Amino acid sequence: MFVVVHSEFVASIQKCFQVVLAAIIALLSLIDNFQRQWDVGSAFFVELAVKKLRQPSTGFLVKKKQEEWWIILNIDINDLPLHASICANHFHKSDLIEGKRTQLKHSAVPSVEPLRQTDDSSDEENEINLAQEIAL
Known part of the structure; x- marks a missing residue:
C-alpha cells in the first residue's frame, strides 16, 4: 500500500x-x-490621463515598431524590472492627453518631464510633438 x-x-x-x-x-x-x-528600448514610465478611460493610468508606454500604436502595461513601478506582463491596453498616441513621463534608467532617480497638452493642436502636430518629446 x-x-x-x-x-x-x-x-x-x-x-x-x-x-x-x-x-x-x-x-x-x-x-x-x-x-x-515591440521597441522595448523606447519604453517610458508614464502617469497620464487617457481620453478613452477618462481616469489616470499608470504603466509603460512602448512604441510598436513600424506603427503608430502604443501599449500601456498596467503594472506598478515597484514591480520593476518589467517581467513581461502582456496583459495590456492598446491606445493610439493621439489618445494621450496629459501627465508626466519618466524615462526608465538603471540609475536610482529617473528624470521627470511633463507631457504636452494635446487637445489644442491638430493630430498631425501632436504626433510630431510627441515623437520629438520621446526622442529627447
Whole structure:
C-alpha cells in the first residue's frame, strides 16, 4: 500500500513539474515575441490621463515598431524590472492627453518631464510633438 501511495505521489510531482516547465517555456516564447514586435528600448514610465478611460493610468508606454500604436502595461513601478506582463491596453498616441513621463534608467532617480497638452493642436502636430518629446 505504501508503494502505491509513493508512486502516485511521484507521478503527481512529475505532472506538476511538467506543467511548470511548459508554463516557463510559454513565458519565454511570449517574451521573445514581445521583444521582436515591440521597441522595448523606447519604453517610458508614464502617469497620464487617457481620453478613452477618462481616469489616470499608470504603466509603460512602448512604441510598436513600424506603427503608430502604443501599449500601456498596467503594472506598478515597484514591480520593476518589467517581467513581461502582456496583459495590456492598446491606445493610439493621439489618445494621450496629459501627465508626466519618466524615462526608465538603471540609475536610482529617473528624470521627470511633463507631457504636452494635446487637445489644442491638430493630430498631425501632436504626433510630431510627441515623437520629438520621446526622442529627447
